[in-house]
Amino acid sequence: MDPENTLTINGNILPFSPGETILDVAREHDIDIPTLCHLKDATPTGECRICVVEVEGARSLLTACTAPAGNGMVVYTESHKVVESRKMLLKLLLASGNHNCAARGSDDRDWTRFQLDVHADDSSPELCPTWGDCRLQDLAYRYQVTGEQFPRTDVPYPMETVNPFIVRDFSRCIKCGRCIQACCDVQVNNAISFGYRGADAKVVAAGDRPLKDSDCVFCGECVQACPVAALVEKDVRYHVRPWETKKVRTTCSYCGVGCQLYLHVKDGRVVKVTGVEDVAPNYGSLCVKGRFGFNFIASPDRLTTPLIKENGEFREASWDEALDKVAENFTRIKNDHGPDAFGVLTSARISNEENYIAQKFTRAVLKTNSVDHCARL
């Protein structure tokens, strides 16, 4: 090992490449340093300070996401000082705004009062919409803290529900800035930024207008990036809990980018879509169609049975009857008029396997090469 570029984390001597941060080195070696604001591939901001670590000889704790790894550094990621600091940060975060999950109020003696408050805040009888799927809640459990030590600060901004896709709940925003990085550094839609100062800070779209009146294109990158319940898909909010769904990885069926995505399935229906992080071609990003355009799958207008037209009207038919009818007519036309009487249109929307079968059928059975598809680009 080149002694020039090594540092010690929790007693392990580890190599690093110049330019890497302490967090980069730790992650490469499966050492878990918790983060809230850190967004992969975007410039680290050090905003949330959850990733602080103790470095021998340093006067204060350093944020691992911004501190460059240095030769001979000795780093502790879970020292007493570090843990105390994280606990304090978490308590403050839990107390700022509406973090009414069990993490904040579980040992509150007045449980009824607590529940009533939750209902009033959310106008819903349910727990926080991302309960069980929240980075802040996870960390509160991990470090065993609640927000009760500090008085709760109320957030003056009402929830924004006026667009079809995303609910913005400012009372749960921890101002980590991940959404802003997702929007401005990853998607580069430049729709949102921090507005106002100090305690009034808020993530705003141009001139503090609703998203629907801004440059927002509803790609949902910010929703996927938000670690808490401040940004949630409208249709998912309170309806879908992570433990109720199964995720199936697949490829988007809209444009030619072929984004990799997860379909979240609940009771046999697709209820939510997220991008698959870390793999090509989209590395987690999606657009509005891929993320929100899945309702057609379970549309009541889907065709569910073969149909045969009789006297100008469709009637339902069995597969056998419909397929026989098709085969008979194809055979008749082939016998009477030859293969040149046929055309087959296959599709840019069906799979490779199905396209292959369609052209094989055209060529080997109908005996013509008249197979094409409509989209020529």
Added chain:
Amino acid sequence: MAGLAAAFGSGAMTNTIADIEEAEVILITGSNTTENHPVISSFVKRAVKFRGARLILADPRRIKIAAFAHKWLRQNLGTDVAWINGMMHVIIKEDLHDKTFVEERTEGFEELKAMVEKFTPEYVEEITGIPAQDIVDAARMYASAEKASILYCMGITQHITGTDNVKSLANLAMLCGNMGIRGGGVNPLRGQNNVQGACDMGGLPNVYTAYQPVNNPDNVAKMEKAWGVTGMSDKVGLKVTDMIPKAHGGELKSLYIIGENPLVSDPDLNHAEASIKNLDFLVVQDIFMTETAQLADVVLPSACFAEKDGTFSNTERRVQQIRKAVEPPGEAWDDWKITCEIAKRMGYTMDYADSEAIFREITEVTPSYAGLSYDRIDVEGLHWPCPTPDHPGTPILHSTQFPKGKGTFHAIDFIPPAERADDDYPMYLTTGRVLYQYHTGTMTRKTDGLNERAPGSFVEISPQDADKFDIEDGATVTVASRRGEIQAQVQISDKAVTGTVFIPFHYAEAAANKLTNAALDPVSGIPEYKVCAVRVSKAA
């Protein structure tokens, strides 16, 4: 894709999507990237914002990506060959081309040079309306880059000169040695999710899988053997754009349409509808009762992408898996199973356990897919060509040689669009997509949120034209061409360029394609969706 195939011997995106971020200069033309390929547009925007790439945009409309462009060329519709020739004129005249690349990797340079001779910036300004100095600046900017990427989409191909436009872009890229390197290339962005796959799989009248020509007796023999049949045709079949007129004339008796809705997407819809009604027997296989399915004799219900296993090939030639997540509704079946059942009833057995079994057969007859398997593409898809099981795939094409050996420069003259504006039809119409809808809308229009953002057809018109024709924002107008008329709401927008209106083609009830021109590119068979002459008037 005929244009790229002619130049290089292969007609697909030459580089990868991720590659775009490495380009020093990006030239986008005929692609409203932020709306049609949103995720690709992020790669472009990141390259410009964080990596200092320079963006040249050639597009008459003030599309969103224009805000990122360093040089924005607003050409008159249908004049692409002229501005590209103009750039090459400047590059050759100022001796900025890559002589080594031209010498070693290409042929036809002298002819090209002679052709672009007359395309002086001043002459090009006359044709295209682009100021001469902008042509010079854009040419120098493109030629100055070590690696420059060209991205284009239907704005380039949907013209009678579509093939010429593509060849011209290929000329430009080869002239500056931008082929076969990271961050370079000529990159067509595919509109629909699996156009690439449909073409790769031989969903074309002239080729089997992997573009093996059907009129080559060796190929016919090979496929007959693989499929266990005899008597296959060695004649190139009909293109979709030939099928419709033949149906009209009565020679074509039957169409089997799988997952397409030509009654919204075809040019000159009124004619297409009459043609389809003239068929003896029409079978439509789809997930919805589309406008086309309404006319069918038999409609067969199929499963959608979320309900089946299989593969799609994306615009960068990456073969990726789709996986079944939910059950299909009612009795709907996978498309392949339906086709196989019809084949069986016609006396030919096509029997597969699942889509993976079909994929294995594909790899046996498709050289560029031969090394692929579901296992290999499980986590991350691979780029074809991938000829053997240990081949890593080919992210960048043509790095040492073109499939046809040398790349060919095509000397191409400018031809004006088929239809010109005149006194009766004084405006140009161009068509395209919007972000919130997809193709003919059969899928996107089922999501309320998407409809709320883009509820209905509209005519985008510039403030100047709105003044001239005394039209108010939101008013309903009639847009008429020589082929038909539709009504739609006016959106006055500074995206529009004066003299031209834009209508999206997603909406069946006001189908823009009732107006468009079925004049075809002679090689690719792509209709001229992008230019036709219209008249806009207040609806009575």
